[in-house]
Amino acid sequence: MSTRSGYHHGALRDALVDAGEALARADGLEGVTVRRIAAACGVSAAAVYRHFPSGDHLIAAVAQRAREIMARDMFARLDSAAGKPAIDRLREVGESYIAFALAEPRLFSLVSMPMTAPPDRLDDPNAADLVRDIVLELEPPGEVDEQRVSSRMMLAQASAHGLAVILRDFVPDAQAREMLIAGVLDRVGVGLEA
Amino acid sequence: MSTRSGYHHGALRDALVDAGEALARADGLEGVTVRRIAAACGVSAAAVYRHFPSGDHLIAAVAQRAREIMARDMFARLDSAAGKPAIDRLREVGESYIAFALAEPRLFSLVSMPMTAPPDRLDDPNAADLVRDIVLELEPPGEVDEQRVSSRMMLAQASAHGLAVILRDFVPDAQAREMLIAGVLDRVGVGLEA
DNA sequence: CGCTCGTGTTTACGGCGTTAACATCTGTCG
DNA sequence: CGACAGATGTTAACGCCGTAAACACGAGCG
Numbered sequence: 001m002s003t004r005s006g007y008h009h010g011a012l013r014d015a016l017v018d019a020g021e022a023l024a025r026a027d028g029l030e031g032v033t034v035r036r037i038a039a040a041c042g043v044s045a046a047a048v049y050r051h052f053p054s055g056d057h058l059i060a061a062v063a064q065r066a067r068e069i070m071a072r073d074m075f076a077r078l079d080s081a082a083g084k085p086a087i088d089r090l091r092e093v094g095e096s097y098i099a100f101a102l103a104e105p106r107l108f109s110l111v112s113m114p115m116t117a118p119p120d121r122l123d124d125p126n127a128a129d130l131v132r133d134i135v136l137e138l139e140p141p142g143e144v145d146e147q148r149v150s151s152r153m154m155l156a157q158a159s160a161h162g163l164a165v166i167l168r169d170f171v172p173d174a175q176a177r178e179m180l181i182a183g184v185l186d187r188v189g190v191g192l193e194a
Numbered sequence: 195m196s197t198r199s200g201y202h203h204g205a206l207r208d209a210l211v212d213a214g215e216a217l218a219r220a221d222g223l224e225g226v227t228v229r230r231i232a233a234a235c236g237v238s239a240a241a242v243y244r245h246f247p248s249g250d251h252l253i254a255a256v257a258q259r260a261r262e263i264m265a266r267d268m269f270a271r272l273d274s275a276a277g278k279p280a281i282d283r284l285r286e287v288g289e290s291y292i293a294f295a296l297a298e299p300r301l302f303s304l305v306s307m308p309m310t311a312p313p314d315r316l317d318d319p320n321a322a323d324l325v326r327d328i329v330l331e332l333e334p335p336g337e338v339d340e341q342r343v344s345s346r347m348m349l350a351q352a353s354a355h356g357l358a359v360i361l362r363d364f365v366p367d368a369q370a371r372e373m374l375i376a377g378v379l380d381r382v383g384v385g386l387e388a
Numbered sequence: 389c390g391c392t393c394g395t396g397t398t399t400a401c402g403g404c405g406t407t408a409a410c411a412t413c414t415g416t417c418g
Numbered sequence: 419c420g421a422c423a424g425a426t427g428t429t430a431a432c433g434c435c436g437t438a439a440a441c442a443c444g445a446g447c448g
Contacts, residue, residue: 012395034436043396045436050395055436114363151377154357158378162356163348169308183345184352191385206426228405237427239405244426249405390448397442404435411428418421 013051015041020062021069021107028106029113032059063110070100070111071125078130086137087193091185093130094160098181101164108168112161131156138192152192159188207245209235214256215263215301222300223307226253257304264294264305265319272324280331281387285379287324288354292375295358302362306355325350332386346386353382 019040023031034055038045052058077096081089101108135152136144163184167177213234217225228249232239246252271290275283295302329346330338357378361371 033434035434044398046398046438047396049437112359147373147377150374151381154360154374154378155353155381158356158360159349159353159382160356161359162352162354165306165355166348166352179341180344180348183341184348187345187349187385187388188353189385190388191381191383194381194384227403229403238429240407240429241427243406392445392447394445395443397440399438399440401438402436405433407430407432409428409430411426413426414424416421416423418419 012041012043012047016048016051016058017061017065020058021065024062024066024107024110025104026106029109031106032062032110034058037062059110060115063113063115066107066110067127068124069107070097071127071130073100074127074130075125086134087189090131090134090156090192091189093134094156094185094188095181097127097160098164098167101168102177105168108164112165128153128157155188155191159184206235206237206241210242210245210252211255211259214252215259218256218260218301218304219298220300223303225300226256226304228252231256253304254309257307257309260301260304261321262318263301264291265321265324267294268321268324269319280328281383284325284328284350284386285383287328288350288379288382289375291321291354292358292361295362296371299362302358306359322347322351349382349385353378 016037020032020037023036023040034048035045037058038048048055048058052061074093074096077092078089081092084092101111131153132149135149135156138152139145139149163181167180171177171180210231214226214231217227217230217234228242229239231252232242242249242252246255268287268290271286272283275286278286295305325347326343329343329350332346333339333343357375361374365371365374
């Protein structure tokens with residue numbers, strides 16, 4: 001095996017995704033390009049096509065990486081909120097989503113990109129499943145109303161995502177952002193419990 | 195003056211935006227490019243730069259056009275809901291937003307693009323002002339709590355936008371979409387009145 | 389040792405945004 | 419009317435982009 005033999009790279013696929021993540025953090029979507037990622041790995045652009053069927057698949061892999069990073073944040077937040085009522089944990093997860101979007105707007109622009117290719121591994125930390133698990137706790141014991149679960153999941157996800165996007169694009173002031181997050185999430189909580 | 199003299203175009207700026215709108219409807223974001231829009235107008239790509247400082251400004255103009263089209267839809271829906279309580283009109287506006295996003299997903303991808311350049315005219319139909327006007331009716335007479343108004347506006351806009359995006363990307367089935375829209379907007383209504 | 393295959397390279401093509409230099413049309417002033 | 423000037427078009431070129439074809443190197447297996 002032996003990594004970096006001078007000619008062969010050894011683990012180019014992972015290196016490409018790593019480089020893509022770094023470029024995304026630095027330059028946002030416009031930095032995530034086949035040629036730039038390849039150059040960042042010290043490799044020709046054509047080498048990418050040995051590991052991805054197209055450039056879109058590479059950038060989809062970087063986007064998936066970004067989603068995993070975000071999901072890890074949300075799971076960590078959830079761990080530190082263990083023991084709290086489900087509705088409070090749901091709020092913390094939403095706050096985590098919004099905080100990530102505002103702290104890493106360039107990475108977030110990949111997260112919120114429509115998924116062109118399905119992710120390779122589905123067993124990774126997954127934000128939707130996380131939300132669903134908490135929402136299920138809101139159901140009365142014994143009877144899960146699937147429709148109620150769906151609408152609660154959708155409300156949680158849609159409001160968090162929509163709020164993140166609007167704050168990022170239209171509310172530059174950090175203090176105003178905090179006020180709005182608190183006010184909106186209060187209302188979302190009411191809607192979730194209805 | 196005389197339009198179309200064979201060499202001079204006459205009203206190229208508007209024609210470019212019109213062509214951009216048509217291309218956006220047909221091919222989505224990837225169709226909205228300087229060269230293609232110029233070609234659709236029977237004009238060279240460089241001609242664009244006599245009317246827009248950069249290609250981004252042209253596509254921003256097309257995006258603004260898309261927002262105006264959407265806003266017109268929403269105003270029309272509002273007209274047909276005149277007389278109903280404010281909370282019901284708010285819901286209809288939200289339904290209109292979501293319906294447009296799902297009916298014209300390609301145009302909507304321009305709408306939800308971050309605005310690079312401020313629109314030329316701000317006096318046009320504007321979705322945010324529309325929402326604000328209705329939300330103001332929810333305030334108790336005499337005392338408007340600006341913070342409450344903001345959080346209600348944000349909840350309305352964020353949930354509609356987020357729901358539209360999630361449905362577009364992850365819920366292909368029309369019937370499932372309707373169920374989710376109804377269920378989520380019910381909950382949003384509760385949160386708005388809180 | 390030598391074959392094969394995985395994985396890299398170079399080169400080239402067409403499309404993109406953008407600029408510079410040039411051409412034409414139109415309206416205005418003498 | 420005629421010439422000049424400015425607005426608005428043209429072509430040609432540059433560099434970046436994704437992608438494909440043809441080629442080259444290196445590792446593992448017979």
